[in-house]
Amino acid sequence: MKLVCCGDATDLATWSSTPLFLLQAGLKQGLFQGGLALHPQQLRRRGRLWNLKQVFTTGKAGGFQYSRTFTRALLAQARLAPDQPLALLSHFPLLPCHPWPTSWRVDYYIDATTQQVLADYGSGDRLATAYRQQVLERERRAYQAAGAVICMAQWAADSVINDYGINPAKVHVVPGGANLDEGQLAQLPPVPLPPPPSAEHPLRLGFLGKEWQRKGGPFLLELWGALQQRGIPTVIRAIGPDPAKLPAHPALQPLGFVNKQRDTARFVAELRSWHFGTLFSDAEAFGISNRECLRLGVPLLAHALGGIPSTLPDAGCGQLFAVHPSAAEVADWIAARLSPYAGYLACRAKLAPRWREFTWAAAVEQLTQILI
Incomplete structure:
Protein backbone atom coordinates (compact mmCIF):
# COMPACT_ATOMS: atom_id res chain seq x y z
CA MET A 1 0.00 0.00 0.00
CA LYS A 2 1.19 3.52 -0.83
CA LEU A 3 0.21 6.75 0.91
CA VAL A 4 -1.03 9.58 -1.30
CA CYS A 5 -1.89 13.17 -0.41
CA CYS A 6 -2.23 16.53 -2.15
CA GLY A 7 1.53 16.99 -2.11
CA ASP A 8 4.70 15.07 -1.32
CA ALA A 9 3.91 12.47 1.35
CA THR A 10 7.66 12.12 2.03
CA ASP A 11 8.21 15.82 2.74
CA LEU A 12 8.13 17.26 6.27
CA ALA A 13 6.61 20.50 4.92
CA THR A 14 3.47 18.81 3.53
CA TRP A 15 0.22 19.35 5.48
CA SER A 16 1.88 20.17 8.82
CA SER A 17 4.02 17.01 8.37
CA THR A 18 1.05 14.69 9.02
CA PRO A 19 1.57 12.46 5.93
CA LEU A 20 5.25 12.02 6.68
CA PHE A 21 4.78 10.97 10.31
CA LEU A 22 1.98 8.60 9.32
CA LEU A 23 4.17 7.20 6.53
CA GLN A 24 7.13 6.65 8.83
CA ALA A 25 5.02 4.82 11.38
CA GLY A 26 3.35 2.78 8.63
CA LEU A 27 6.66 1.78 7.08
CA LYS A 28 7.92 0.50 10.44
CA GLN A 29 4.81 -1.63 10.96
CA GLY A 30 4.60 -2.87 7.37
CA LEU A 31 1.38 -1.07 6.43
CA PHE A 32 3.03 0.99 3.67
CA GLN A 33 5.53 0.25 0.98
CA GLY A 34 6.09 3.94 0.37
CA GLY A 35 4.48 7.30 -0.26
CA LEU A 36 3.88 9.23 -3.47
CA ALA A 37 5.82 12.44 -4.05
CA LEU A 38 3.39 14.73 -5.87
CA HIS A 39 4.03 18.40 -6.58
CA PRO A 40 0.88 20.54 -6.91
CA GLN A 41 3.01 23.69 -7.21
CA GLN A 42 4.00 22.54 -10.70
CA LEU A 43 0.37 22.98 -11.75
CA ARG A 44 0.01 26.62 -10.67
CA ARG A 45 0.09 28.05 -14.19
CA ARG A 46 -2.53 25.56 -15.33
CA GLY A 47 -4.57 26.46 -12.27
CA ARG A 48 -4.52 30.18 -13.06
CA LEU A 49 -5.77 29.49 -16.60
CA TRP A 50 -8.44 27.10 -15.27
CA ASN A 51 -9.67 29.65 -12.74
CA LEU A 52 -9.74 32.37 -15.39
CA LYS A 53 -11.95 30.16 -17.54
CA GLN A 54 -14.24 29.64 -14.52
CA VAL A 55 -14.70 33.40 -14.22
CA PHE A 56 -15.98 33.62 -17.78
CA THR A 57 -18.19 30.51 -17.59
CA THR A 58 -19.57 30.72 -14.03
CA GLY A 59 -18.63 34.13 -12.64
CA LYS A 60 -16.65 32.49 -9.84
CA ALA A 61 -12.87 32.10 -9.79
CA GLY A 62 -11.82 29.14 -7.69
CA GLY A 63 -11.86 25.41 -7.19
CA PHE A 64 -9.02 24.19 -9.40
CA GLN A 65 -7.80 21.86 -6.65
CA TYR A 66 -11.17 20.08 -6.73
CA SER A 67 -11.25 19.60 -10.51
CA ARG A 68 -10.68 16.47 -12.57
CA THR A 69 -8.01 18.40 -14.45
CA PHE A 70 -6.04 18.97 -11.26
CA THR A 71 -6.36 15.52 -9.70
CA ARG A 72 -5.57 13.69 -12.93
CA ALA A 73 -2.56 15.86 -13.73
CA LEU A 74 -1.29 15.60 -10.14
CA LEU A 75 -1.47 11.81 -9.96
CA ALA A 76 0.04 11.52 -13.45
CA GLN A 77 3.28 12.81 -11.93
CA ALA A 78 3.67 9.44 -10.17
CA ARG A 79 3.49 7.53 -13.50
CA LEU A 80 1.46 4.70 -12.02
CA ALA A 81 0.67 1.79 -14.33
CA PRO A 82 -3.14 1.51 -14.66
CA ASP A 83 -2.96 -2.20 -15.48
CA GLN A 84 -0.86 -3.12 -12.42
CA PRO A 85 -2.43 -3.98 -9.04
CA LEU A 86 -2.05 -1.07 -6.65
CA ALA A 87 -3.34 -0.18 -3.20
CA LEU A 88 -3.58 3.49 -2.23
CA LEU A 89 -4.50 5.13 1.07
CA SER A 90 -5.48 8.71 0.25
CA HIS A 91 -5.55 11.75 2.54
CA PHE A 92 -7.38 13.80 -0.12
CA PRO A 93 -11.05 12.96 -0.81
CA LEU A 94 -10.79 13.64 -4.57
CA LEU A 95 -7.49 11.85 -5.18
CA PRO A 96 -7.28 9.65 -7.17
CA CYS A 97 -9.94 10.91 -9.53
CA HIS A 98 -12.89 8.54 -9.74
CA PRO A 99 -13.28 6.30 -11.68
CA TRP A 100 -9.83 4.76 -11.19
CA PRO A 101 -8.44 1.60 -12.86
CA THR A 102 -10.16 -1.62 -11.85
CA SER A 103 -6.81 -3.08 -10.76
CA TRP A 104 -6.49 -0.45 -8.04
CA ARG A 105 -7.77 -0.59 -4.48
CA VAL A 106 -8.39 2.81 -2.92
CA ASP A 107 -9.12 3.59 0.73
CA TYR A 108 -9.39 7.00 2.35
CA TYR A 109 -8.03 8.48 5.57
CA ILE A 110 -9.35 12.03 5.88
CA ASP A 111 -9.72 14.76 8.48
CA ALA A 112 -12.76 16.37 6.81
CA THR A 113 -15.05 15.90 3.83
CA THR A 114 -15.10 18.49 1.08
CA GLN A 115 -18.61 19.44 2.17
CA GLN A 116 -17.25 20.34 5.60
CA VAL A 117 -14.26 22.23 4.20
CA LEU A 118 -16.46 24.31 1.90
CA ALA A 119 -19.07 25.02 4.57
CA ASP A 120 -17.10 25.34 7.82
CA TYR A 121 -13.97 27.05 6.47
CA GLY A 122 -15.90 29.40 4.17
CA SER A 123 -14.09 28.42 0.98
CA GLY A 124 -17.32 27.32 -0.69
CA ASP A 125 -18.20 30.94 -1.48
CA ARG A 126 -15.52 30.93 -4.20
CA LEU A 127 -17.20 28.10 -6.11
CA ALA A 128 -20.15 28.28 -8.46
CA THR A 129 -23.14 26.37 -7.09
CA ALA A 130 -23.34 23.90 -10.00
CA TYR A 131 -19.60 23.20 -9.89
CA ARG A 132 -19.71 22.70 -6.13
CA GLN A 133 -22.45 20.09 -6.51
CA GLN A 134 -20.46 18.37 -9.24
CA VAL A 135 -17.42 18.15 -6.94
CA LEU A 136 -19.44 16.70 -4.08
CA GLU A 137 -21.06 14.13 -6.38
CA ARG A 138 -17.63 12.94 -7.59
CA GLU A 139 -16.56 12.65 -3.97
CA ARG A 140 -19.67 10.62 -3.12
CA ARG A 141 -18.96 8.19 -5.96
CA ALA A 142 -15.36 7.86 -4.84
CA TYR A 143 -16.44 6.96 -1.30
CA GLN A 144 -18.90 4.43 -2.69
CA ALA A 145 -16.16 2.77 -4.72
CA ALA A 146 -13.56 2.84 -1.94
CA GLY A 147 -12.81 -0.11 0.29
CA ALA A 148 -13.01 1.94 3.48
CA VAL A 149 -13.44 5.59 4.44
CA ILE A 150 -11.47 6.21 7.63
CA CYS A 151 -11.83 9.55 9.41
CA MET A 152 -9.68 11.17 12.05
CA ALA A 153 -12.77 12.39 13.90
CA GLN A 154 -16.35 11.31 14.44
CA TRP A 155 -17.34 14.71 13.04
CA ALA A 156 -16.01 13.76 9.60
CA ALA A 157 -17.44 10.24 9.81
CA ASP A 158 -20.90 11.70 10.47
CA SER A 159 -20.54 13.80 7.32
CA VAL A 160 -19.49 10.80 5.21
CA ILE A 161 -22.57 8.91 6.38
CA ASN A 162 -25.16 11.69 6.50
CA ASP A 163 -24.04 14.12 3.79
CA TYR A 164 -22.84 11.52 1.28
CA GLY A 165 -25.10 8.57 2.10
CA ILE A 166 -22.25 6.09 2.58
CA ASN A 167 -22.93 2.79 4.33
CA PRO A 168 -21.83 3.18 7.98
CA ALA A 169 -20.27 -0.30 7.85
CA LYS A 170 -17.41 1.00 5.70
CA VAL A 171 -16.86 4.22 7.69
CA HIS A 172 -14.37 4.16 10.59
CA VAL A 173 -12.76 6.60 13.03
CA VAL A 174 -9.03 6.50 13.81
CA PRO A 175 -7.69 9.64 15.54
CA GLY A 176 -4.33 10.87 14.29
CA GLY A 177 -1.13 10.94 16.29
CA ALA A 178 1.33 13.58 17.41
CA ASN A 179 3.64 14.87 14.67
CA LEU A 180 6.74 14.37 16.80
CA ASP A 181 9.89 12.33 16.23
Whole structure:
Protein backbone atom coordinates (compact mmCIF):
# COMPACT_ATOMS: atom_id res chain seq x y z
CA MET A 1 0.00 0.00 0.00
CA LYS A 2 1.19 3.52 -0.83
CA LEU A 3 0.21 6.75 0.91
CA VAL A 4 -1.03 9.58 -1.30
CA CYS A 5 -1.89 13.17 -0.41
CA CYS A 6 -2.23 16.53 -2.15
CA GLY A 7 1.53 16.99 -2.11
CA ASP A 8 4.70 15.07 -1.32
CA ALA A 9 3.91 12.47 1.35
CA THR A 10 7.66 12.12 2.03
CA ASP A 11 8.21 15.82 2.74
CA LEU A 12 8.13 17.26 6.27
CA ALA A 13 6.61 20.50 4.92
CA THR A 14 3.47 18.81 3.53
CA TRP A 15 0.22 19.35 5.48
CA SER A 16 1.88 20.17 8.82
CA SER A 17 4.02 17.01 8.37
CA THR A 18 1.05 14.69 9.02
CA PRO A 19 1.57 12.46 5.93
CA LEU A 20 5.25 12.02 6.68
CA PHE A 21 4.78 10.97 10.31
CA LEU A 22 1.98 8.60 9.32
CA LEU A 23 4.17 7.20 6.53
CA GLN A 24 7.13 6.65 8.83
CA ALA A 25 5.02 4.82 11.38
CA GLY A 26 3.35 2.78 8.63
CA LEU A 27 6.66 1.78 7.08
CA LYS A 28 7.92 0.50 10.44
CA GLN A 29 4.81 -1.63 10.96
CA GLY A 30 4.60 -2.87 7.37
CA LEU A 31 1.38 -1.07 6.43
CA PHE A 32 3.03 0.99 3.67
CA GLN A 33 5.53 0.25 0.98
CA GLY A 34 6.09 3.94 0.37
CA GLY A 35 4.48 7.30 -0.26
CA LEU A 36 3.88 9.23 -3.47
CA ALA A 37 5.82 12.44 -4.05
CA LEU A 38 3.39 14.73 -5.87
CA HIS A 39 4.03 18.40 -6.58
CA PRO A 40 0.88 20.54 -6.91
CA GLN A 41 3.01 23.69 -7.21
CA GLN A 42 4.00 22.54 -10.70
CA LEU A 43 0.37 22.98 -11.75
CA ARG A 44 0.01 26.62 -10.67
CA ARG A 45 0.09 28.05 -14.19
CA ARG A 46 -2.53 25.56 -15.33
CA GLY A 47 -4.57 26.46 -12.27
CA ARG A 48 -4.52 30.18 -13.06
CA LEU A 49 -5.77 29.49 -16.60
CA TRP A 50 -8.44 27.10 -15.27
CA ASN A 51 -9.67 29.65 -12.74
CA LEU A 52 -9.74 32.37 -15.39
CA LYS A 53 -11.95 30.16 -17.54
CA GLN A 54 -14.24 29.64 -14.52
CA VAL A 55 -14.70 33.40 -14.22
CA PHE A 56 -15.98 33.62 -17.78
CA THR A 57 -18.19 30.51 -17.59
CA THR A 58 -19.57 30.72 -14.03
CA GLY A 59 -18.63 34.13 -12.64
CA LYS A 60 -16.65 32.49 -9.84
CA ALA A 61 -12.87 32.10 -9.79
CA GLY A 62 -11.82 29.14 -7.69
CA GLY A 63 -11.86 25.41 -7.19
CA PHE A 64 -9.02 24.19 -9.40
CA GLN A 65 -7.80 21.86 -6.65
CA TYR A 66 -11.17 20.08 -6.73
CA SER A 67 -11.25 19.60 -10.51
CA ARG A 68 -10.68 16.47 -12.57
CA THR A 69 -8.01 18.40 -14.45
CA PHE A 70 -6.04 18.97 -11.26
CA THR A 71 -6.36 15.52 -9.70
CA ARG A 72 -5.57 13.69 -12.93
CA ALA A 73 -2.56 15.86 -13.73
CA LEU A 74 -1.29 15.60 -10.14
CA LEU A 75 -1.47 11.81 -9.96
CA ALA A 76 0.04 11.52 -13.45
CA GLN A 77 3.28 12.81 -11.93
CA ALA A 78 3.67 9.44 -10.17
CA ARG A 79 3.49 7.53 -13.50
CA LEU A 80 1.46 4.70 -12.02
CA ALA A 81 0.67 1.79 -14.33
CA PRO A 82 -3.14 1.51 -14.66
CA ASP A 83 -2.96 -2.20 -15.48
CA GLN A 84 -0.86 -3.12 -12.42
CA PRO A 85 -2.43 -3.98 -9.04
CA LEU A 86 -2.05 -1.07 -6.65
CA ALA A 87 -3.34 -0.18 -3.20
CA LEU A 88 -3.58 3.49 -2.23
CA LEU A 89 -4.50 5.13 1.07
CA SER A 90 -5.48 8.71 0.25
CA HIS A 91 -5.55 11.75 2.54
CA PHE A 92 -7.38 13.80 -0.12
CA PRO A 93 -11.05 12.96 -0.81
CA LEU A 94 -10.79 13.64 -4.57
CA LEU A 95 -7.49 11.85 -5.18
CA PRO A 96 -7.28 9.65 -7.17
CA CYS A 97 -9.94 10.91 -9.53
CA HIS A 98 -12.89 8.54 -9.74
CA PRO A 99 -13.28 6.30 -11.68
CA TRP A 100 -9.83 4.76 -11.19
CA PRO A 101 -8.44 1.60 -12.86
CA THR A 102 -10.16 -1.62 -11.85
CA SER A 103 -6.81 -3.08 -10.76
CA TRP A 104 -6.49 -0.45 -8.04
CA ARG A 105 -7.77 -0.59 -4.48
CA VAL A 106 -8.39 2.81 -2.92
CA ASP A 107 -9.12 3.59 0.73
CA TYR A 108 -9.39 7.00 2.35
CA TYR A 109 -8.03 8.48 5.57
CA ILE A 110 -9.35 12.03 5.88
CA ASP A 111 -9.72 14.76 8.48
CA ALA A 112 -12.76 16.37 6.81
CA THR A 113 -15.05 15.90 3.83
CA THR A 114 -15.10 18.49 1.08
CA GLN A 115 -18.61 19.44 2.17
CA GLN A 116 -17.25 20.34 5.60
CA VAL A 117 -14.26 22.23 4.20
CA LEU A 118 -16.46 24.31 1.90
CA ALA A 119 -19.07 25.02 4.57
CA ASP A 120 -17.10 25.34 7.82
CA TYR A 121 -13.97 27.05 6.47
CA GLY A 122 -15.90 29.40 4.17
CA SER A 123 -14.09 28.42 0.98
CA GLY A 124 -17.32 27.32 -0.69
CA ASP A 125 -18.20 30.94 -1.48
CA ARG A 126 -15.52 30.93 -4.20
CA LEU A 127 -17.20 28.10 -6.11
CA ALA A 128 -20.15 28.28 -8.46
CA THR A 129 -23.14 26.37 -7.09
CA ALA A 130 -23.34 23.90 -10.00
CA TYR A 131 -19.60 23.20 -9.89
CA ARG A 132 -19.71 22.70 -6.13
CA GLN A 133 -22.45 20.09 -6.51
CA GLN A 134 -20.46 18.37 -9.24
CA VAL A 135 -17.42 18.15 -6.94
CA LEU A 136 -19.44 16.70 -4.08
CA GLU A 137 -21.06 14.13 -6.38
CA ARG A 138 -17.63 12.94 -7.59
CA GLU A 139 -16.56 12.65 -3.97
CA ARG A 140 -19.67 10.62 -3.12
CA ARG A 141 -18.96 8.19 -5.96
CA ALA A 142 -15.36 7.86 -4.84
CA TYR A 143 -16.44 6.96 -1.30
CA GLN A 144 -18.90 4.43 -2.69
CA ALA A 145 -16.16 2.77 -4.72
CA ALA A 146 -13.56 2.84 -1.94
CA GLY A 147 -12.81 -0.11 0.29
CA ALA A 148 -13.01 1.94 3.48
CA VAL A 149 -13.44 5.59 4.44
CA ILE A 150 -11.47 6.21 7.63
CA CYS A 151 -11.83 9.55 9.41
CA MET A 152 -9.68 11.17 12.05
CA ALA A 153 -12.77 12.39 13.90
CA GLN A 154 -16.35 11.31 14.44
CA TRP A 155 -17.34 14.71 13.04
CA ALA A 156 -16.01 13.76 9.60
CA ALA A 157 -17.44 10.24 9.81
CA ASP A 158 -20.90 11.70 10.47
CA SER A 159 -20.54 13.80 7.32
CA VAL A 160 -19.49 10.80 5.21
CA ILE A 161 -22.57 8.91 6.38
CA ASN A 162 -25.16 11.69 6.50
CA ASP A 163 -24.04 14.12 3.79
CA TYR A 164 -22.84 11.52 1.28
CA GLY A 165 -25.10 8.57 2.10
CA ILE A 166 -22.25 6.09 2.58
CA ASN A 167 -22.93 2.79 4.33
CA PRO A 168 -21.83 3.18 7.98
CA ALA A 169 -20.27 -0.30 7.85
CA LYS A 170 -17.41 1.00 5.70
CA VAL A 171 -16.86 4.22 7.69
CA HIS A 172 -14.37 4.16 10.59
CA VAL A 173 -12.76 6.60 13.03
CA VAL A 174 -9.03 6.50 13.81
CA PRO A 175 -7.69 9.64 15.54
CA GLY A 176 -4.33 10.87 14.29
CA GLY A 177 -1.13 10.94 16.29
CA ALA A 178 1.33 13.58 17.41
CA ASN A 179 3.64 14.87 14.67
CA LEU A 180 6.74 14.37 16.80
CA ASP A 181 9.89 12.33 16.23
CA GLU A 182 9.68 9.50 18.73
CA GLY A 183 13.38 8.71 18.35
CA GLN A 184 14.34 12.20 19.42
CA LEU A 185 11.79 12.25 22.23
CA ALA A 186 13.29 9.07 23.72
CA GLN A 187 16.66 10.79 24.09
CA LEU A 188 15.44 13.90 25.87
CA PRO A 189 15.94 14.35 29.63
CA PRO A 190 12.89 14.73 31.93
CA VAL A 191 11.37 18.19 32.19
CA PRO A 192 10.12 19.37 35.60
CA LEU A 193 6.41 20.00 35.94
CA PRO A 194 5.30 23.64 36.07
CA PRO A 195 5.10 25.15 39.58
CA PRO A 196 1.89 26.52 41.13
CA PRO A 197 0.86 29.82 39.51
CA SER A 198 2.35 32.87 41.21
CA ALA A 199 3.49 36.36 40.31
CA GLU A 200 6.98 34.98 39.66
CA HIS A 201 5.76 31.89 37.79
CA PRO A 202 2.36 32.69 36.21
CA LEU A 203 -0.11 30.14 34.91
CA ARG A 204 0.96 29.19 31.40
CA LEU A 205 -1.72 28.74 28.74
CA GLY A 206 -0.29 27.45 25.48
CA PHE A 207 -1.34 28.29 21.93
CA LEU A 208 0.04 26.14 19.10
CA GLY A 209 -0.72 26.91 15.46
CA LYS A 210 -0.25 29.56 12.77
CA GLU A 211 -3.79 30.96 12.69
CA TRP A 212 -4.23 33.09 15.80
CA GLN A 213 -7.72 34.29 14.92
CA ARG A 214 -9.27 31.00 13.77
CA LYS A 215 -7.75 28.88 16.53
CA GLY A 216 -9.12 30.97 19.38
CA GLY A 217 -6.32 33.37 20.23
CA PRO A 218 -8.65 36.33 20.93
CA PHE A 219 -10.64 34.20 23.38
CA LEU A 220 -7.45 33.50 25.34
CA LEU A 221 -7.04 37.24 25.91
CA GLU A 222 -10.58 37.33 27.32
CA LEU A 223 -9.74 34.33 29.48
CA TRP A 224 -6.66 36.13 30.79
CA GLY A 225 -8.90 38.94 32.03
CA ALA A 226 -11.23 36.51 33.81
CA LEU A 227 -8.28 34.76 35.46
CA GLN A 228 -6.85 38.09 36.59
CA GLN A 229 -10.16 38.83 38.31
CA ARG A 230 -9.78 35.54 40.20
CA GLY A 231 -6.26 36.41 41.33
CA ILE A 232 -4.49 33.91 39.03
CA PRO A 233 -1.45 35.49 37.32
CA THR A 234 -1.42 34.21 33.73
CA VAL A 235 0.60 34.40 30.53
CA ILE A 236 -0.23 33.11 27.06
CA ARG A 237 2.64 31.37 25.27
CA ALA A 238 2.08 31.36 21.50
CA ILE A 239 4.00 29.09 19.11
CA GLY A 240 3.35 29.51 15.40
CA PRO A 241 1.84 32.94 14.66
CA ASP A 242 4.01 35.70 13.23
CA PRO A 243 4.75 37.91 16.27
CA ALA A 244 4.44 41.03 14.10
CA LYS A 245 0.82 40.17 13.35
CA LEU A 246 -0.25 39.52 16.94
CA PRO A 247 -2.00 42.13 19.11
CA ALA A 248 -0.01 43.98 21.73
CA HIS A 249 -1.01 42.59 25.11
CA PRO A 250 0.87 42.39 28.43
CA ALA A 251 0.12 38.68 28.87
CA LEU A 252 0.88 37.54 25.32
CA GLN A 253 4.35 36.04 24.87
CA PRO A 254 4.92 35.21 21.17
CA LEU A 255 7.57 32.60 20.47
CA GLY A 256 7.27 32.64 16.68
CA PHE A 257 7.91 29.49 14.68
CA VAL A 258 9.68 26.64 16.47
CA ASN A 259 10.94 23.83 14.23
CA LYS A 260 9.81 20.61 15.92
CA GLN A 261 12.31 18.52 13.95
CA ARG A 262 15.48 20.59 14.27
CA ASP A 263 14.73 22.11 17.68
CA THR A 264 12.86 19.25 19.31
CA ALA A 265 14.29 19.79 22.80
CA ARG A 266 13.16 23.41 22.89
CA PHE A 267 9.70 22.57 21.52
CA VAL A 268 9.16 19.77 24.03
CA ALA A 269 10.44 21.78 27.00
CA GLU A 270 8.14 24.66 26.06
CA LEU A 271 5.00 22.52 25.80
CA ARG A 272 5.76 20.65 29.01
CA SER A 273 6.12 23.98 30.82
CA TRP A 274 2.49 24.81 30.02
CA HIS A 275 -0.21 24.18 32.59
CA PHE A 276 -2.72 23.70 29.77
CA GLY A 277 -2.68 23.61 26.01
CA THR A 278 -5.67 25.31 24.38
CA LEU A 279 -7.75 25.06 21.20
CA PHE A 280 -10.85 27.26 21.03
CA SER A 281 -11.13 27.31 17.23
CA ASP A 282 -13.90 28.79 15.12
CA ALA A 283 -13.48 25.84 12.73
CA GLU A 284 -11.33 22.73 13.23
CA ALA A 285 -11.30 19.39 11.43
CA PHE A 286 -9.19 17.66 14.07
CA GLY A 287 -6.36 19.35 15.98
CA ILE A 288 -2.99 17.59 15.77
CA SER A 289 -1.67 20.16 18.25
CA ASN A 290 -3.94 18.60 20.88
CA ARG A 291 -2.40 15.18 20.28
CA GLU A 292 1.08 16.71 20.59
CA CYS A 293 0.20 18.21 23.96
CA LEU A 294 -1.26 14.92 25.18
CA ARG A 295 1.75 12.97 23.88
CA LEU A 296 3.88 15.19 26.12
CA GLY A 297 1.56 14.84 29.12
CA VAL A 298 0.02 18.32 28.91
CA PRO A 299 -3.76 18.54 29.57
CA LEU A 300 -5.99 20.54 27.27
CA LEU A 301 -8.71 23.16 27.33
CA ALA A 302 -10.85 23.22 24.19
CA HIS A 303 -14.42 23.37 23.07
CA ALA A 304 -16.48 20.67 21.41
CA LEU A 305 -16.42 22.02 17.87
CA GLY A 306 -15.80 20.11 14.64
CA GLY A 307 -13.36 17.26 15.10
CA ILE A 308 -11.87 18.52 18.36
CA PRO A 309 -13.82 16.10 20.62
CA SER A 310 -12.10 13.14 18.94
CA THR A 311 -8.70 14.48 20.02
CA LEU A 312 -9.56 14.16 23.74
CA PRO A 313 -10.64 10.61 24.57
CA ASP A 314 -11.72 11.28 28.16
CA ALA A 315 -11.74 13.71 31.09
CA GLY A 316 -8.23 12.65 32.09
CA CYS A 317 -6.97 14.61 29.07
CA GLY A 318 -8.37 17.98 30.11
CA GLN A 319 -11.73 19.64 29.57
CA LEU A 320 -14.09 20.05 26.62
CA PHE A 321 -16.45 22.99 26.95
CA ALA A 322 -19.66 23.64 25.04
CA VAL A 323 -18.99 25.59 21.85
CA HIS A 324 -17.92 29.20 22.52
CA PRO A 325 -17.98 29.15 26.34
CA SER A 326 -17.73 32.32 28.37
CA ALA A 327 -14.32 33.30 29.68
CA ALA A 328 -15.77 33.21 33.21
CA GLU A 329 -16.84 29.57 32.82
CA VAL A 330 -13.40 28.47 31.69
CA ALA A 331 -11.66 30.55 34.36
CA ASP A 332 -13.82 28.98 37.07
CA TRP A 333 -12.93 25.51 35.83
CA ILE A 334 -9.21 26.32 35.84
CA ALA A 335 -9.39 27.79 39.35
CA ALA A 336 -11.12 24.68 40.64
CA ARG A 337 -8.63 22.35 38.94
CA LEU A 338 -5.65 24.19 40.41
CA SER A 339 -6.93 24.07 43.99
CA PRO A 340 -5.41 22.13 45.55
CA TYR A 341 -2.39 22.12 43.25
CA ALA A 342 -1.56 18.58 44.31
CA GLY A 343 -4.72 17.49 42.49
CA TYR A 344 -3.53 19.12 39.28
CA LEU A 345 -0.14 17.39 39.61
CA ALA A 346 -1.89 14.06 40.19
CA CYS A 347 -3.80 14.50 36.93
CA ARG A 348 -0.55 15.15 35.05
CA ALA A 349 1.00 12.11 36.71
CA LYS A 350 -1.85 9.95 35.37
CA LEU A 351 -1.73 11.44 31.88
CA ALA A 352 2.00 11.13 31.23
CA PRO A 353 2.15 7.27 31.18
CA ARG A 354 -0.57 7.22 28.51
CA TRP A 355 1.75 8.83 25.94
CA ARG A 356 1.64 5.93 23.47
CA GLU A 357 -2.12 6.40 22.93
CA PHE A 358 -1.36 9.66 21.14
CA THR A 359 1.31 8.43 18.70
CA TRP A 360 1.11 7.57 15.03
CA ALA A 361 2.27 4.06 15.93
CA ALA A 362 -1.00 3.55 17.81
CA ALA A 363 -2.99 5.00 14.90
CA VAL A 364 -1.25 2.70 12.42
CA GLU A 365 -2.17 -0.32 14.53
CA GLN A 366 -5.84 0.64 14.21
CA LEU A 367 -5.50 1.40 10.50
CA THR A 368 -3.88 -1.97 9.90
CA GLN A 369 -6.79 -3.80 11.55
CA ILE A 370 -9.16 -2.08 9.11
CA LEU A 371 -7.08 -2.21 5.92
CA ILE A 372 -5.27 -5.54 6.06
